[in-house]
Amino acid sequence: MASSLAKPFRRGTSPRVALLPAGGFYALVFALPVVALLVLSFWTANGFKLIPGFTLDNYVKILTSPLYRALMLRTIGVAFATTAIVVPVAFALAYCMRFVFERRGQMILQIILLSLFSGYLVRIYAWRTILGKQGLLNSTLQWLGLIDQPLEFLIYSNTAVVITLSGLLLPLAVLPLYSAMLNVPRDFLEAARDLGAGKAYCLRTVLVPMVMPGLRTAFAFAFLLSAGDFVTPSLVGGTQSLLIGNVIADQFRGIGSNWPLGAAMAFVVVAVMLCSFLAVVALIGRATRW
């Protein structure tokens, strides 16, 4: 993880030359498809036939349609809710791993990595069995006598989507935070306490700014990946929890597909998400200026 403590100078090959292989690979597998998609978004489709051209119709349609606007707002809402759960929990977990468990934190890291290897779909289905009407959570609550009837909102709802996405993305968000915290010697936190800072003030003015790059990455994982997900809503969401990702996916497959429209939607989503993301990051940066 890049860190603000990184040395300003590097020896040997100039950084520019060293970037060439990675840069070339990046151009090939990322930039090229994106450019292709961008061009596509100005085309039109007739059935399965793509008609090249240059029209802003797709964008106009997206920006004026109430349906797409509603989907977009819901997507942003779900992404924010997920992020609001994932980032603080990941921060707390990474903090414990680094500063409370210390060496045993590495063991927790292994478990987290292992859970990531278990696969995306498997984990969504696992959440379904936990949240279902007869699922683990409902049966446990009923057994404890806390509820009489199963909680219906736990599955096939926006709540289910947010919980499942949080579960999926939490381990991913812990990694950059933990790695950033490994670069923060305990001395810095102790120095703040020694100068009179309470625990919260010390976190806000010292730890958070020092792990900012990691925090930004964790934030990007949680926010952007939850906004782009379409498998989770289709497996644990209800009829009212489809996200913009589902609609985009539909534009690229089967009957009623419209590739240019899908491409335009993808760009609108990316633009909106990027702006929201940058706004929130700037906000956090301002809030933690000591």
Added chain:
Amino acid sequence: MTTPEVEITALHKRFSTQTALDRVDLDIAAGEFVSLLGPSGCGKSTLLRIIAGFEQPTSGTVRIHGEDVTGRPPDKRPTNLVFQRGALFPHMSVRENIGYGLKLRRWDQSRMRARIDEMLALVRLDSMGERLPSQLSGGQAQRVALARALACDPRVLLLDEPLSALDLKLREQMQLELRAIQRRLSATFIFVTHDQTEALVMSDRIAIMNGGRIVQQGTPREIYRRPNSVFVSDFIGATNLLSGEVVGMEGGRLILAIGEARITVPADRASYGTGRRFALSVRPETVRLDRAPGAAGLAATVAEIVYLGSSVRVGARLGGGQLIWADLRDEETEGLDIGTLVALSWNEAAAALVEGNER
């Protein structure tokens, strides 16, 4: 006697598997510069961190200015700590670092600015206020760390080997500077070091630690001249430790057998009964070396000659095989060669009987 500024009583600290501090008692007067000196792992940092509030003692109390602070968190104590590697906040400028504690105390802007200026002047970094810690040299960073800790005007300043990462020249300069600052402020400093020269140069008083205990306290001179154990005499400065046995008394003086040789020492300090094994600590600079045939002293043969520039260190072997080092001026060693027969002597007041036989 006035109450000590810092009063440490029967302090005991156990970590899960080992005892880090074992019944430590230490009183420090206001305005005193006290060094905690000892080998790595002897518990110096642990003691300092307990005073700062980062560790809780297993038992015992810490009082500062008459007030029991045991159990108080570090942010509620009138102490500040200078860390070994400075621990300057990398995202804040030098001024912001120094002002961190002041801002927490809700000082207003103009008062804070004046205090930061004052601190920068104190550590002679007036023009560096806007720099980031990454733009400072090691010595400058430690000065800022000192300024940051002193800005809040602590009753006691704690320093955990703050100079150990600096190279020798800079370290020597900073030792004098730190001492001068302490004198100017009449502040109470507790300074941790494993470097005996550093402790001798800077301290009003040294507490020597070993294995979690304070084994001797005193002024640098007392400690250097009158070490009370083999450990202390060996740890502080270079010394000759002569091991031998008490073989008798003679008019208030002990007769000691060192190998074949017999010498007498005043029996002033400890009671050493006949048959006791002991060690006699003799500093190399107090050893005289006489080449005249029949001169008084221990007969020895020169075995080593080490040229040190300002002096020459000569090793002479006694009949029993023990090597004794003498520091001589260059001109005193003219004509001296390996194999020369000499007589060794020293002012008996300069030798210290110490406990413990092992070296």
